[in-house]
């Protein structure tokens with residue numbers, strides 16, 4: 001399995017266009033640029049799938065040689081998108097994909113419903129491309145190119161625009177498995193808590209791409225003087241998750257969805273250095 005981290009920042013990116021906070025100022029001074037969280041995976045190097053569709057997708061695709069179009073004039077290796085949430089920072093890029101001739105969208109049923117309701121991406125896209133949508137339950141789905149994916153519900157936090165909508169499966173983690181190599185990737189950019197089900201999902205992972213939104217639980221209050229805790233916003237802070245990382249020598253842990261208040265986003269390292277803080281474009285095989 002080939003994996004490319006297209007973007008590693010939380011909503012707004014780093015630096016955020018309208019933000020003069022210390023983190024954004026440090027990023028500007030250091031020339032650090034992180035685009036919004038998005039991952040590309042492929043089993044055969046020819047058919048690629050996105051994990052989420054970031055608002056920065058056009059730039060991210062242009063920077064990824066693996067995802068270049070061809071050989072036909074409108075051929076693309078991009079087959080579809082697996083959504084972990086319906087949040088705008090994970091779905092706005094879907095509109096960028098309207099030029100595709102066909103696209104398959106995977107997500108929980110409440111996420112897919114939100115994208116037909118208050119944020120009507122699906123009916124919009126269906127006017128431009130042949131759109132297939134598939135709800136992911138607990139079972140494995142087969143992806144073109146040989147990968148298999150399974151979703152685990154890890155949270156129930158709705159996007160702000162979807163308040164009041166029914167359903168519990170608003171936040172998913174994905175386990176992507178390559179049956180040919182045995183490689184396993186777990187992708188969990190929004191993880192409210194490290195449950196036993198999540199422990200089981202990651203048991204045989206070669207790499208876990210993990211929620212690194214905040215370093216500290218009270219980071220927003222520290223940096224802005226207000227705002228809720230990381231945990232109350234559905235993001236397990238690094239200071240809590242990093243000590244929990246099981247010491248499995250074969251597993252790499254990488255933090256993504258880094259918020260502009262997170263000092264690790266500019267430093268590129270965590271306090272314990274038990275996990276990696278990769279830059280945009282990091283690529284590896286599993």
Ligand code: MLT
Nearest residue numbers: 011087088089160190233
């Ligand atoms: C989140 O990750 O919690 C959301 O993307 C926050 C938001 O943009 O409203």
Ligand code: MN
Nearest residue numbers: 010011087089
């Ligand atoms: Mn987000």
Ligand code: ZN
Nearest residue numbers: 019021024260
């Ligand atoms: Zn900022």
